[in-house]
Amino acid sequence: xxxxxxxxxxxxxxxxxxxxxxxxxxxxxxxxxxxxxxxxxxxxxxxxxxxxxxxxxxxxxxxxxxxxxxxxxxxxxxxxxxxxxxxxxxxxxxxxxxxxxxxxxxxxxxxxxxxxxxxxxxxxxxxxxxxxxxxxxxxxxxxxxxxxxxxxxxxxxxxxxxxxxxxxxxxxxxxxxxxxxxxxxxxxxxxxxxxxxxxxxxxxxxxxxxxxxxxxxxxxxxxxxxxxxxxxxxxxxxxxxxxxxxxxxxxxx
Amino acid sequence: xxxxxxxxxxxxxxxxxxxxxxxxxxxxxxxxxxxxxxxxxxxxxxxxxxxxxxxxxxxxxxxxxxxxxxxxxxxxxxxxxxxxxxxxxxxxxxxxxxxxxxxxxxxxxxxxxxxxxxxxxxxxxxxxxxxxxxxxxxxxxxxxxxxxxxxxxxxxxxxxxxxxxxxxxxxxxxxxxxxxxxxxxxxxxxxxxxxxxxxxxxxxxxxxxxxxxxxxxxxxxxxxxxxxxxxxxxxxxxxxxxxxxxxxxxxxxxxxxxxxxxxxxxxxxxxxxx
Numbered sequence: 001x002x003x004x005x006x007x008x009x010x011x012x013x014x015x016x017x018x019x020x021x022x023x024x025x026x027x028x029x030x031x032x033x034x035x036x037x038x039x040x041x042x043x044x045x046x047x048x049x050x051x052x053x054x055x056x057x058x059x060x061x062x063x064x065x066x067x068x069x070x071x072x073x074x075x076x077x078x079x080x081x082x083x084x085x086x087x088x089x090x091x092x093x094x095x096x097x098x099x100x101x102x103x104x105x106x107x108x109x110x111x112x113x114x115x116x117x118x119x120x121x122x123x124x125x126x127x128x129x130x131x132x133x134x135x136x137x138x139x140x141x142x143x144x145x146x147x148x149x150x151x152x153x154x155x156x157x158x159x160x161x162x163x164x165x166x167x168x169x170x171x172x173x174x175x176x177x178x179x180x181x182x183x184x185x186x187x188x189x190x191x192x193x194x195x196x197x198x199x200x201x202x203x204x205x206x207x208x209x210x211x212x213x214x215x216x217x218x219x220x221x222x223x224x225x226x227x228x229x230x231x232x233x234x235x236x237x238x239x240x241x242x243x244x245x246x247x248x249x250x251x252x253x
Numbered sequence: 254x255x256x257x258x259x260x261x262x263x264x265x266x267x268x269x270x271x272x273x274x275x276x277x278x279x280x281x282x283x284x285x286x287x288x289x290x291x292x293x294x295x296x297x298x299x300x301x302x303x304x305x306x307x308x309x310x311x312x313x314x315x316x317x318x319x320x321x322x323x324x325x326x327x328x329x330x331x332x333x334x335x336x337x338x339x340x341x342x343x344x345x346x347x348x349x350x351x352x353x354x355x356x357x358x359x360x361x362x363x364x365x366x367x368x369x370x371x372x373x374x375x376x377x378x379x380x381x382x383x384x385x386x387x388x389x390x391x392x393x394x395x396x397x398x399x400x401x402x403x404x405x406x407x408x409x410x411x412x413x414x415x416x417x418x419x420x421x422x423x424x425x426x427x428x429x430x431x432x433x434x435x436x437x438x439x440x441x442x443x444x445x446x447x448x449x450x451x452x453x454x455x456x457x458x459x460x461x462x463x464x465x466x467x468x469x470x471x472x473x474x475x476x477x478x479x480x481x482x483x484x485x486x487x488x489x490x491x492x493x494x495x496x497x498x499x500x501x502x503x504x505x506x507x508x509x510x511x512x513x514x515x516x517x518x519x520x521x522x523x524x525x526x527x
Contacts, residue, residue, distance in 0.1 A: 061430055089432035100427035104445045114431040117441065159427075166431060 008075035014039045014201055015060060015170060020069035022055055029055045030066070031225035037218070039169070042202045044212035044233075047222035048248060053205040056222065057172045060203070061092040074169060090118070093168035097175040099155040101147040107158045108134065108143040111165045119166065126165070133161040137191050153184025157191050164195075171195065173204040209252060213237055221245050302488075304497040311484045312501075318477035319505045321394075325476065326463040328398045333405025333462075334455070340406060341413025347435065355410070362407035368468050374400030375472045397469040401462055408458045415454075416447035453521040460513045464506055477502055 008014075013036035022030040029052045037043055045053045058064040060071060062078050062085050071078035073092060101110050111130040115121045134143055137157035147155050156176055163171065173192065177185045189211050196202055196215050206212055212219060213233040220230040221242075229242045240246045302310065343355035362370065374396050381390045420443050428438040470478040481502050488494055 063426055063429060085429075086432045086434065089430055092430075094427075094430040096423060096427060098423055100423040102424070102427075102442055102446070113441070114433065117437055118432045162431070 044216035093163035318480035329401035333402035337406040337409025340410035371400035
């Protein structure tokens with residue numbers, strides 16, 4: 001385990017997991033997960049509830065510490081007691097199922113807070129960027145609204161903008177449309193699609209199979225803590241090889 | 254066997270709020286007082302003053318005493334809140350030792366009778382301290398304030414801990430994932446969200462401590478209750494003066510604390526919705 005991140009170059013995987021194990025008490029949630037992805041790739045993790053998908057992406061920004069194995073982000077080892085968590089989290093953005101906006105701050109303030117206080121950037125520059133981001137997620141005019149005054153889809157887009165304001169290298173999306181009304185799912189997916197098209201490295205945990213098929217470069221199917229099967233979407237959805245994958249897809253599609 | 258099962262309807266509390274004093278009640282009270290006042294004045298010329306006239310005569314002194322009670326309550330609340338806030342945060346801190354210590358202190362002072370804490374403060378704190386060459390006297394009222402600040406501190410500590418705990422963990426997670434430090438998260442994200450939640454229970458503590466300040470009379474601090482007793486004695490200790498004089502003290506506290514309770518209840522209802 002090398003302590004300091006060696007010089008990482010874009011020819012090497014930006015996110016790399018090797019034999020990741022995680023248990024909560026006696027429950028093994030991840031039982032040896034490995035994968036790697038290059039900068040600009042978009043991958044989707046699918047699988048039944050309780051298969052460890054959410055835990056998997058929470059491990060990547062060290063929200064959940066792992067028991068065994070290795071996770072590297074831009075060459076920086078995450079499973080290291082001396083890890084600079086803050087440095088890691090500046091590189092990895094995360095969007096949650098329940099949006100988790102700060103309810104006492106307006107949309108604009110939610111976006112500005114982290115760059116101002118974490119990155120200590122200049123207020124004027126941060127505000128300018130925040131306004132651009134609001135426009136990017138198509139919420140012009142909602143700058144001064146509080147989260148409670150916004151719909152679920154609008155809140156989720158603010159949450160995406162808030163994460164982007166940190167200029168992350170990788171974005172993690174944890175079932176970001178699962179709590180939304182069907183009619184607002186689309187607006188959030190459109191935002192993510194644009195991001196992916198701009199070359200953002202994205203890891204999505206999702207139940208939106210249609211979206212996964214369209215956007216992902218690679219699909220990973222997890223069940224009971226392991227990756228059962230993976231492949232490019234066309235192949236994965238057309239001819240799943242594993243029995244469990246077939247069963248899951250037949251239930252969900 | 255019956256065809257249909259009887260359905261037990263869920264119990265629904267009546268929509269009415271708690272009983273409150275209306276303007277009508279206040280009017281009735283005023284009318285009653287006004288009706289009694291002439292009688293009191295008429296008797297003023299006679300040898301012993303009427304009870305009401307006695308109360309009226311001593312009102313300035315008694316109100317000054319009440320003012321002192323309020324002063325004790327303000328000071329105890331200010332000191333107790335500041336200390337309690339620190340103690341509450343220590344209960345939530347990352348240091349295990351500090352957390353345990355803060356927890357033990359909180360529990361100790363929260364589960365002790367206030368009067369015992371008051372005695373504790375009166376007799377354990379010296380009557381003066383010498384810092385360098387300067388002697389600072391610590392009068393009884395100052396010790397009483399500290400005595401009352403102790404339970405306030407413990408209660409505020411629990412209020413802070415409870416309010417912070419009531420913020421859902423995803424708020425911490427999202428702050429974590431934006432690379433806020435734990436300290437920043439606490440001060441910029443968690444505490445601002447729960448200040449509102451802390452206000453009603455904090456006001457409740459204030460109301461209780463205000464009423465408790467009369468206990469200072471037990472340890473010899475001259476406040477309203479002490480003065481009421483002295484006035485009673487000065488008027489010859491007539492038994493018919495007992496109820497009006499102490500009734501006046503009750504009324505003062507009621508008139509002061511009841512609106513606080515009302516406002517607390519109103520705030521509680523308002524914050525419940527969100």
